Amino acid sequence: MKKRFTILLMSLSLGAFAQKKDASLVQYVKPIIGTQRMGHTYPGATVPFGMVQLSPETDTVSYELNGKYNPDVYKYCAGYQYDDKTIVGFSHTHFSGTGHSDLGDFLIMPTVGQLKLNPGTADKPGSGYRSAFSHQNETAEANYYKVKLDASNITAEMTTSTRVGFHQYTFPKSDQSHIILDLMAGIYNYPDKPVWTYVKVINDSLIVGYRQTNGWARTRTLYFAMAFSKPFKQHGFKKYDARQVYGGFWGKFNQSKNFPEIAGKQIRAYFDFDTQEGEKIKIKFALSPVSMDGALNNMKAEVPGWDFDKVKKDGQKQWEDELHRITIDGDLTTKQNFYTSMYHTMINPTIYMDADGQYKGLDQNVHKAEGFTNYTTFSLWDTYRALHPLFNIIHPERNADMVKSMLAHFDQSPERMLPVWSNSANENWCMSGYHSVSVIADAVVKGNAPFDANKALDACVATARKRSYEGIGEYIDHGYIPNERSGISVSSTVEYAYDDWAIAQMAKKLGRNDIYEEFIKRSQNYKNVYDASIGFMRPKNLDGTFRKEFDPLSTHNAGFIEGNSWNYSLFAPQDPEGLIKLMGGETRFVRYLDSLFTMHLPDKYFAETEDITRDGIIGNYVHGNEPSHHVAYLYNWTSKPWKTQERVRMILPLMYKPTPDGLGGNDDTGQMSAWYIFTTLGFYPVAPGSDQFSIGSPAVNGAEVKVGKGKTFKITVKNQGPKNVYVQKIELNGKPYNSLSLSNADIMNGGNITFYMSSKHK
Amino acid sequence: MKKRFTILLMSLSLGAFAQKKDASLVQYVKPIIGTQRMGHTYPGATVPFGMVQLSPETDTVSYELNGKYNPDVYKYCAGYQYDDKTIVGFSHTHFSGTGHSDLGDFLIMPTVGQLKLNPGTADKPGSGYRSAFSHQNETAEANYYKVKLDASNITAEMTTSTRVGFHQYTFPKSDQSHIILDLMAGIYNYPDKPVWTYVKVINDSLIVGYRQTNGWARTRTLYFAMAFSKPFKQHGFKKYDARQVYGGFWGKFNQSKNFPEIAGKQIRAYFDFDTQEGEKIKIKFALSPVSMDGALNNMKAEVPGWDFDKVKKDGQKQWEDELHRITIDGDLTTKQNFYTSMYHTMINPTIYMDADGQYKGLDQNVHKAEGFTNYTTFSLWDTYRALHPLFNIIHPERNADMVKSMLAHFDQSPERMLPVWSNSANENWCMSGYHSVSVIADAVVKGNAPFDANKALDACVATARKRSYEGIGEYIDHGYIPNERSGISVSSTVEYAYDDWAIAQMAKKLGRNDIYEEFIKRSQNYKNVYDASIGFMRPKNLDGTFRKEFDPLSTHNAGFIEGNSWNYSLFAPQDPEGLIKLMGGETRFVRYLDSLFTMHLPDKYFAETEDITRDGIIGNYVHGNEPSHHVAYLYNWTSKPWKTQERVRMILPLMYKPTPDGLGGNDDTGQMSAWYIFTTLGFYPVAPGSDQFSIGSPAVNGAEVKVGKGKTFKITVKNQGPKNVYVQKIELNGKPYNSLSLSNADIMNGGNITFYMSSKHK
Structure with a gap:
């Protein structure tokens, strides 16, 4: 009884202390809350009401199985399930806490070694581009997510501004380092969901494109611009469309490598690099609901430079300001619950317009x-x-x-x-x-x-x-x-x-x-x-x-x-x-x-x-x-x-x-x-x-x-x-x-x- | 010999006479030239370099037959073959004289009696919405086309401005008069060609929408606005998509009739009317490569009213002016060949932008x-x-x-x-x-x-x-x-x-x-x-x-x-x-x-x-x-x-x-x-x-x-x-x-x- 009393006193006094000293409330935000079982939240990075929600997918389960609804899809409404052992990549759009889903647009995955363009299966991580990971090597903060990918030894970090996802991948030394952009992947996905996809390579460190889907949103088109901090040495596309009736005269070009554009229903892209030990490759990935130019403008407007830490800090400052709308005096558990709740109330609805x-x-x-x-x-x-x-x-x-x-x-x-x-x-x-x-x-x-x-x-x-x-x-x-x-x-x-x-x-x-x-x-x-x-x-x-x-x-x-x-x-x-x-x-x-x-x-x-x-x-x-x-x-x-x-x-x-x-x-x-x-x-x-x-x-x-x-x-x-x-x-x-x-x-x-x-x- | 000499003299003097008197050169334009066999021209209406080419399709042959190229498609590059006995409808885009094709967007067909949403086959015209016709009941001029549809006794007339197709259908008396808008039809068509289609009913005499195709043009989207001179009493859509995985909560509405919108890959729409004997229903159909609003604006800018004859006359005046860039002194055959050639040189290239x-x-x-x-x-x-x-x-x-x-x-x-x-x-x-x-x-x-x-x-x-x-x-x-x-x-x-x-x-x-x-x-x-x-x-x-x-x-x-x-x-x-x-x-x-x-x-x-x-x-x-x-x-x-x-x-x-x-x-x-x-x-x-x-x-x-x-x-x-x-x-x-x-x-x-x-x- 006595012991208990002491603890209570301590927590009360700590609370009063914290109340006075809490310059940072972001410290109490635990985006990992709700990622196990039914919470359907995601651990990734976003700013308050941000248009980009950059977060890991631990699986890409199809909405369909043998032509019927697949109940397993449900637990992946937010892309991430805490109990999973592998990550397939990091995509840019997620709902927070829903019981039906969509989104998961533009999945990015860094790999090294032999190029594998399929995600592979969870039970055989080596069968594709997915990687094992462990929560020991994972950090999830407001507007910051970090994880080590065991398969490649790549450290993946991500942060965002309102309309731009910012990736930072720390590679090992390799002459076979890849960034994969999977434009087929998606949450609540099925074969006909991607209606049309387009990618254009502007130069060796900038691409644009869009993806049009027919899902929970019947007709949704999302445009993107993707900038690399380092030029890729080569790139390629692979098209998985079930049938191609008319190829026209595109065959005049050798399109197998380094072709500047592609269009179709089911597309994956890859970008190859040589990397030194510990070399960082950064990616800015801007979204727009309007156009590719809109995405480029959003990138220019919000993240003109390449300072990952600044973008992270700016976003966390936004969170700090928003969290400070309510300050409480309570114990640590209460503060973690409270400020994570505050955080969760400021993810959706999402801003849906370009910077202009x-x-x-x-x-x-x-x-x-x-x-x-x-x-x-x-x-x-x-x-x-x-x-x-x-x-x-x-x-x-x-x-x-x-x-x-x-x-x-x-x-x-x-x-x-x-x-x-x-x-x-x-x-x-x-x-x-x-x-x-x-x-x-x-x-x-x-x-x-x-x-x-x-x-x-x-x-x-x-x-x-x-x-x-x-x-x-x-x-x-x-x-x-x-x-x-x-x-x-x-x-x-x-x-x-x-x-x-x-x-x-x-x-x-x-x-x-x-x-x-x-x-x-x-x-x-x-x-x-x-x-x-x-x-x-x-x-x-x-x-x-x-x-x-x-x-x-x-x-x-x-x-x-x-x-x-x-x-x-x-x-x-x-x-x-x-x-x-x-x-x-x-x-x-x-x-x-x-x-x-x-x-x-x-x-x-x-x-x-x-x-x-x-x-x-x-x-x-x-x-x-x-x-x-x-x-x-x-x-x-x-x-x-x-x-x-x-x-x-x-x-x-x-x-x-x-x-x-x-x-x-x-x-x-x-x-x-x-x-x-x-x-x-x-x-x-x-x-x-x-x-x-x-x-x-x-x-x-x-x-x-x-x-x-x-x-x-x-x-x-x-x-x-x-x-x-x-x-x-x-x-x-x-x-x-x-x-x-x-x-x-x-x-x-x-x-x-x-x-x-x-x-x-x- | 003598007779021949006389004829020659006559034709020469006629020629000289014509040279002085030819206020109208449009009279020599015969859009029907080249519509038989290999010319691949079309008889329909267009203004010089017009964005709309409104012309009849005599068949809708698929590019594919049993998964392979269908050689029969070739003769329908322009949609119309002179030897055909039936017309399936009137679409808004055509190439002139090409040897490969695309287009045929937005096929419209008026019918009476039982609603048939399939075109039917040429050998069984009654099996669908197509109709027999004969060249005796057909007129093709620069920017004017007219034909009587035997199946319905409807007289179809059409003319255009640069961006607007103007239809005028004279109906018999019927309480089952229909206008069909077939958004699946197309030239060089195949099942996957329509990538996505959207239609929105703004009110009972105005609809908008778009059609996105993957054909000779890999990614082509064409927007439209369609205005009726008379409100339709009801309308409906039919969707022919091979599979629909996720219908969402749209079923909350009864969508079978009078629903204000539809989206999918394969869509037909119909609009029902009561008509009196000889009643004209007019349609203004504006195109835009940019947006539905663009199409509406084009309609407002070019054809604000409902005066069919004015639009026809304005377009023919444009032709007259363009044809007058060269005046010749020659016999009738030469003039017909010459001015039809002039006409054919001023169809393509086509203007490709909105009025703004x-x-x-x-x-x-x-x-x-x-x-x-x-x-x-x-x-x-x-x-x-x-x-x-x-x-x-x-x-x-x-x-x-x-x-x-x-x-x-x-x-x-x-x-x-x-x-x-x-x-x-x-x-x-x-x-x-x-x-x-x-x-x-x-x-x-x-x-x-x-x-x-x-x-x-x-x-x-x-x-x-x-x-x-x-x-x-x-x-x-x-x-x-x-x-x-x-x-x-x-x-x-x-x-x-x-x-x-x-x-x-x-x-x-x-x-x-x-x-x-x-x-x-x-x-x-x-x-x-x-x-x-x-x-x-x-x-x-x-x-x-x-x-x-x-x-x-x-x-x-x-x-x-x-x-x-x-x-x-x-x-x-x-x-x-x-x-x-x-x-x-x-x-x-x-x-x-x-x-x-x-x-x-x-x-x-x-x-x-x-x-x-x-x-x-x-x-x-x-x-x-x-x-x-x-x-x-x-x-x-x-x-x-x-x-x-x-x-x-x-x-x-x-x-x-x-x-x-x-x-x-x-x-x-x-x-x-x-x-x-x-x-x-x-x-x-x-x-x-x-x-x-x-x-x-x-x-x-x-x-x-x-x-x-x-x-x-x-x-x-x-x-x-x-x-x-x-x-x-x-x-x-x-x-x-x-x-x-x-x-x-x-x-x-x-x-x-x-x-x-x-x-x-x-």
Whole structure:
């Protein structure tokens, strides 16, 4: 006991010390967190919201196996799996934490010895260009990744600027040193995915090209410019296209070596060098969504020179500045979790435009972003919940630019809809709802709307009235999506209802009463799929009866997406009071919540879940997926708010650890991490689109949040600890505060809040 | 006899009358000439050098049959064969007169009744959307084509502006009227040729999209905008892609009808209407090499309204103006041949840029043409001979812009070479030589060089020194291309030698003596492949011996391209004196020429020839291909120039007739027609790059050639007729003229020449 006490004291004093001395917060960022199992994060280099994500691939698994979906592909959503023993190369684009994928563009691998243009297999590393590696020889920092490749003894280092990946390879002495550029490789790859590829050699140290793919993004073209620090002595291409009908007169040239260009579907390139022992060959690899010239310009604009350390340092400085938006007082584990979460919230969405503001639009035309930064990679079903609300606090300008990007998307959309899942000038319609409206409403309601809010509202309304999309027509006509119309009729119904409420809030703020009336009415539709006879949300048939086959624990073909009825029945964040009433009053509701967290979920149901590990489930509460992210806070609407405090403090250490397997589910482009940040600070946006945050239990000793305009929201937490999770009292700006809800204005005006914690609940 | 004399008189007086009265020359243009058999011209609508060539396809034959080359494809180079009985639709891009092909983009077909999305087969027209038609119901004029489609009773009319095809379909009464847009169809098509296609429906009367193909042009993307004069009541797409691995979440929409977009490899679209009897549905179809927005802008810029007749009239006015650059006094047949030839010389090259000057470059970047009009479709092996020299006289500005386009091509070329065959932002390297240098030298030597001539010379030299291209390295080292290196070693050697001479002439004019010396020496290399022991050019081995297997009549695997040794042995247009000496002096040379024109070519050799009909050969003189186009003029370098006069007057009526089968070989983007024009006027550019024209026998009674700067070169021909083909005397500007050579200055300064003709040679 004594020993334990001492440790606690030490960690407290260390925390206070660190709070004063932490000039560097980057030191706490561990990109390796979440790279094992289901986190689907990647360890490689990127700057905040960077267009380049330069990271190792530990395998290139095909989406197909014998013409069918290959389930093994799933674990390679981010290209890297911690348990793997080999690296196949380093590619320039990655999603962070997704549960479906794409990207992995432009894989580069350095080798020595006999040239091998195939990756080879993991069980036989020598069979191709891949190499064994070990985590002992690996370093992953914010904007820096380093690994030794055992096969070649090459040390690979990488860093980035927004649009340029910077490689530094330290070679052994060899007259057979190679850089391989694999233009066929990709994440979630299959033979027809590369639609067209072009490479042009401008001179012996500069090439340009592009790759057009047909994947999750239906038509995605990414251009590149690749500069070498040392001229290659020769180069070559190999084309693997299944058939070539017409070769024309290209045969007039001997194209086997040193030919200046190639085009086709399946292409690999190699560049040969003589290297001295310890000689560094550096590569600058710039991307552009617009053109090869755009990529060249991006390279010139961002990385004109060859100073690897400077680029690394500049990028880490960017991270440092962004991380400093919130400083916390906590122990090392908390800091590693917290700042890695901060890091993970600033990878996606990604900047999607050239240095000169040009970008490819959803209409496949080139546009110029006038007065805003254009973003893509909007995984909105995930991120509307906490990530964008977090942005509204610590990145208000970026969040406004993201909304502007969404509005540009709307303008360019053939369907005239706001983004559902925006993927590099493409819409992939992934997941349910139309949650752009939540993001926009949240920004408007909170006064962070430096755009035409009325036009934005019109776009929201147009999206929500799109009858031909995923049952919206039936939803409007019947107040719910009939089971016959959709396999996820209940999820969609309750999510639409929430989104409609968000529209109503925005309309109210803008004085658009007719729209308010229409949508506030629609926001009650969640009730229409509640089966009071059994106390669960349940698929409802067109004739008004509930579907017969029903198991509230099942997620498979049960009317829900990434969640079962037990979890989804709690999805009415816009109306907890109404929900509680619907579900039979407070007593029954609390019992329901308690059961959720404590019941035993049989393994057969876990087998049906997606995107989470077994550890990602507490009882039947699924934290590894998003639909229940607000659930622990729902006790606040009952007489037992201390249960919220208890639950969130239980969830935090179970679901977030500073280890490779530290994430209990897909990070989902930062949503899991945003939940961590809010919850650790002591409040959470249960219903984005309101200006209120629900108070939980702060898990730090203190924090300062820069909220813009030079203001700081200061959080002081007295007597907090692993056991002292209950809030005894709160003072806001020095005065007693008795609400469980914190307003946006309270935060954004600066000021300070003090929590007094205890090991006993009130 | 008497009757004949009367007719002759009538035709002469008609001719004189016409000369005075011909306000319209368009009336003599018969686009149908050359559409039967080997002419490979098309009957559809285009404006001079227009980017759109809107013309019917009578079949869509695949380049492949059971995985092998399908020889039937060849006759559909221009999409239309006069002997065919059905039309499959009307597409927007066509080459004129080529012997290989591509294009046929965006096939449109109107139908009524049950929707059929497949073209069906010619033997069963009802099996698809194709329709029978007859020439009785067909009209083909410059910039106007009309045909009745028997299957539907629809009258189809079409006209164009530079970048917009304008369709007008007169429908019967039907509630099942359709417009089909087939985005899979194409000329020289095969399953993998469409790489990617996108269509977006902006509203119920406007769509945009693009089509990317991998054909003769390796990577060609053409964008379009399509406007309907009447809203369609519904539309649909059908996708024929062999496999679709990943459909994503697009299934949230019912995409079967009225979905606003589609993307894939193989796509057809249809648009449905209700029509009244005689109701016209008009379509404006704009193209752009740059973007969909570019196509929309082109439509706005060129055809803002819906007045079909105005667009037709404006285009025909353009033709009228261009045709009036040369007015002739001749009989109807001559006028039809002449003005159709004029027409055929002004179809290719084609303008290749948007109305705002933007175009896709060979480097696949978007460029802006600053201070010039950008052209493509340079079939230079054909056109350097007479077409570009003709342009230097009657289109000097256009020719200068074409040179500027070639120089831009050079700048954008990964190989750093001038164009060989420029095809829509692509190089297809078709045929032999590097004849851009001839075009550039001709312009420079003739003083039509409003560009940096020294830079142009550098580009010529860089091209001619490109060692890795088609034996140039060996040619430089050995003075000829060894037989081992190339299957067309002799053609290429003699053509390089001519091109080198052209470079030397340009260098001389620019005072670049070192270059002059290098290339004037190279220009004699043609002698190195002459086998004096047999009197023919002959493939020569690396060791200096001549290849054993050799047949001077054969074109198959004999060291030549599109010509046998009999014809190619005369290819030294830069040095007829040297050639005559080489071939044993004048007597033997004249005998050789006489034999060429009079010998009997056994059928087995004809079977080996390409691109010509049996009628395209006179003896063993092959007029339907280009290598001998200068040959009839070579008598001018002997003591028997009257034989030139006799030969050319024999060739003219045999090879040019005002009938569908009137061309004895591929028109080759106007080269055949340019030969006709020069020869008919009485002179020919035997060696472009010199400032001299060789005098033949004018086949008109007079002509006026507008040579720019308000000047006119006037040709008067006294006593000319079918028998009076011999030139008795010439007066230039009123003074006796005894040379057989006319200088460029004599023509371009204006002035007049009078030929006195006779039935007897001097």
